[in-house]
Amino acid sequence: MSSDVGQQHPLGIYYKIWVLLFVLSGFSYAVDYFHVEGALRWFLVILFMTLKAGFIVAIFMHVVWERLALVWTILGPPIVLLVLIGFMAIEGNYTEGTRYQYRGDDPTLQPLSPSDLHHEESGDATLNEH
Numbered sequence: 097m098s099s100d101v102g103q104q105h106p107l108g109i110y111y112k113i114w115v116l117l118f119v120l121s122g123f124s125y126a127v128d129y130f131h132v133e134g135a136l137r138w139f140l141v142i143l144f145m146t147l148k149a150g151f152i153v154a155i156f157m158h159v160v161w162e163r164l165a166l167v168w169t170i171l172g173p174p175i176v177l178l179v180l181i182g183f184m185a186i187e188g189n190y191t192e193g194t195r196y197q198y199r200g201d202d203p204t205l206q207p208l209s210p211s212d213l214h215h216e217e218s219g220d221a222t223l224n225e226h
Contacts, residue, residue, distance in 0.1 A: 105161070113155045120148050 124144040127137055154160040159167055196203045 105158075109155060113151050117148055117151060120144050120151075 121144075124141060127140045127144075132140065153171075159170060162170075195201065
């Protein structure tokens with residue numbers, strides 16, 4: 097019998113990636129802890145999420161040691177879907193903009209609240225009058 101059962105990967109790389117995932121998770125939580133707002137917040141959240149997912153797929157799912165054809169077979173369809181979702185988001189923004197432009201709607205308008213519709217006044221005076 098042969099002693100070559102299979103390829104063994106060094107355990108050190110798994111421990112290093114495990115620690116790196118904890119560090120990236122800490123950065124993700126720090127974004128919320130320090131109250132980062134706006135586009136920078138979403139960029140950082142998506143960046144850390146993508147990095148963590150990439151390390152998990154590459155190392156723990158052994159994709160980094162596979163042949164390139166198999167890697168593209170696994171990663172190709174999600175990449176294509178993300179590109180198509182990006183195209184849909186761009187077209188959605190364009191469509192929304194043209195609706196405001198040609199219909200004359202004001203994009204800054206706020207919807208009415210139920211108190212606006214029922215002419216309710218604030219305070220307890222209205223409750224005690226009846």
